[in-house]
Amino acid sequence: MSRNDVEDLIRELAPQVLGVLVRRHGQFDACEDAVQEALLDASTQWRAGPPENPRGWLLTVATRRLTDAWRSDSARRRREQAFALDPEAPAPDGPPAEDDSLTLLFLCCHPELSVPSQLALTLRAVGGLSTAQIASAFLVPEATMAQRISRAKARIKATGSAFGPPPARERDERLRVVLHVLYLIFNEGYTASSGEQLQRVELAAEAIRLARLVHRLAPADSETGALLALMLLTHARRAARTGPGGALIPLNEQDRTRWDQAAITEGLTLLRHTLSTGALGPYLVQAAIAGTHAEAARPEDTDWPQILVLYGILERIAPNPVVTLNRAIALAMVNGAKAGLDLLDELADDDRLRASHRLDAVRAHLLELDDQPGAAAEAYHRAARRTASQPEQRYLLAKAAKLG
CATH class of the missing domain: 1.10.150 (DNA polymerase; domain 1)
Incomplete structure (x- = not known):
């Protein structure tokens, strides 16, 4: 072994x-x-x-x-x-031992805990990671992470929570929290929010392992299967996302022969099964979008009209500014850059995006498509100043420099 x-x-x-x-x-x-x-x-x-x-x-x-x-x-x-x-x-x-993992996830994702505490405690208690490993994944000192975990355990103790599944009336809501925590862990692994590396593959892989576990323990929940499919289809691109020296390679420039075909096949199979049996939820729509990208052998084969429809559905059932940003990209690919830029204008005063680099990065991309190199370069520079990810920063500055 x-x-x-x-x-x-x-x-x-x-x-x-x-x-x-x-x-x-x-x-x-x-x-x-x-x-x-x-x-x-x-x-x-x-x-x-x-x-x-x-x-x-x-x-x-x-x-x-x-x-x-x-x-x-x-x-x-x-x-x-x-x-x-x-x-x-x-x-x-109590429940048999095979049910303990899901019960632990419910406990670690207790609604009384903050999201950072839920993330840390899940990775330690259910993921089996050490405090040092978790601290390294989130780029914080080990002492800081140890305090966060200690406070989380003290909070659980203070709530007087007994070890056991939540009441039936709370189970679905608590499962949604568990899935959200795993989604956040995966996102941080897939695209690190700060630091030298674009992705932390081990963290994304751990999120997938835990998602498999939850899917095995709650197979009837469609969003559980959808989240696993979404992770598999997205993580399949990992080898093609960076070039020499860790340089970021955007989706439309990736060598798709380097995508993990086994993960794509598994993800698409799971997606099709979930689409045929489950209710339409946010993870299922996102998985369908990822599946549409995965099925395109070349960037020009991408079914952007289908993706635009899916983002419209996602915006209705789970509205947030990041979804609108992505819909703007799809809209630009279908109806032209000007249509995408007009949609972005609706987000200009959204406080949820004020500290993020994403709005400026998407605006820069669409301005470049709209043949406005000067404005695009300025937006790339603004986005670079706002990101803490060094690979993203280098990519954005290189794009700005190329536009002069």
Whole structure:
């Protein structure tokens, strides 16, 4: 078994082990710390391969770590008598172990937590990533991320949330939160918001792994399948998105032979199944847009009228300025750059885009298409000043320089 296979196994088992501990002993924060220590032990001791019963090994080590943490507490003796240390003993009262991962996701995406806390706690408790790995992914100091995770666990404890699925009346809403968190994790991995790298492939891959997990546990939910399809179809472009030195390559200039055809086939199959069986939701429409791009062997083969229709639907069911930006691009490709620019004018006073570089970047692109090089160069410069992503900044400045 390769090193990557071992790491994948550890991450797959992490939420299962944590779920057993929390159901047995409560105290999510203490149990999560114990599991993290067991995962660190496994990462060093399984280098030659995992033990015969890796889940049992992790349960045993994590339980011992939990016991050690409680040893100085006089009440620990009463707790110790209340549970068995046999890692294969059936868990009392609760869903079977295979359901624990989704329950953990619901807990980590608790509505009382801020979005950054939801992201961090999900990656640590369910993704099995260390605090250092999460801090590196989001380009913050490890101490800062440790404080964020600690506060998130303290907040969950303060809410008094029991370990178990949310009430039936809250389940759909909480699942939407889980999907949104995974969507945000994927987006940060696919296009990093800051730093030297355009994409953080490991973060995007972890979002896909977790989306697969949720889809397996909630297969009847159409948006769960749609989100996984969207991730697969989008991530399939990763190898073609950068050139030498990490330079950004836009979609219409990418070498499409470098797209991951296996991921595209899987994504399209999942998309077609979901379209035939599920209700139309935001992730399903976005997946359909990604699928339309994936089916075009050449940029000129892209079905832009279909994409424009899909963005119109998306804008009706999930309106936000980023959707309108993308619809402006599709509108320009169908009806000409002037039509796209007119639509952008409607976003000029939208406060949600005021600090973003995206409006200026799209405006620059459409101005260039409309044969207005001077205005386009100015817009490219404005966009470059507003982005914290160095590959995006270099690309935008190069576009401005080319226009003179």
